[in-house]
Amino acid sequence: MIISIGNDHAGPDYKKAIVEFLENLGHTVVNHGTDTFDSVDYPDFGHPVAYDVQTKKADFGIVICGSGNGIAMTANKHQDVRCALCWTVEIAELARQHNDANVISIPARYTSIPQAVAMVQAFLETPFEGGRHANRVKKIACR
Known part of the structure; x- marks a missing residue:
């Protein structure tokens, strides 16, 4: 799987741990994030990730x-991107099961690194249920 990742100055340590976890599983990771704690603007790192997902250059x-x-x-400004803000494993699973989320947003100041890695694992391993949720997901897009 190809996974695109981006972060601002609040997340270099989180990104490092997540990238290591993903690469150990054999995934390819495209890094759009900063590696320093110097203040930066999060849109500069969020847009490239969303573009990768929107254009299918990345699976998640x-x-x-x-x-x-x-x-x-x-x-979420990008068409066909459904980014879910998650702070527990259960929310990450529900974002995939019910909303077919294809991007997970992690709040670095409110989660631990092990919790973030566990959320990523759950997010990537949980399939979309489809069924009654599919019609709802179709209604999300503005076209």
Whole structure:
């Protein structure tokens, strides 16, 4: 699987742990994030991830910022991107099962690194249920 990841200054340590986890599983990771703690603007890192998912250059995306909100809002500006802000494993699973989310947003200031890795694992391993949820997901897009 190809997974695109991006983060601002709140998430270099999170990204490093997540990338290591994903690469150990054999996934290819495209890194659009910063590696420093110097203040940067999260849209500069969220848009490239969302573009990768939108254009199918990546199967899934992971975005990380302090609250997870700003970078999720950025990603959701792209057509066919459904970015879910997650702070527990259960929410990550539901985002996939019910919403067919294809990007997970992680709030670095409100989750631990092990929790973030567990959410990513759950997100990637959980299939979309389809069924009654499919029609709802179709209604998300503005076309």
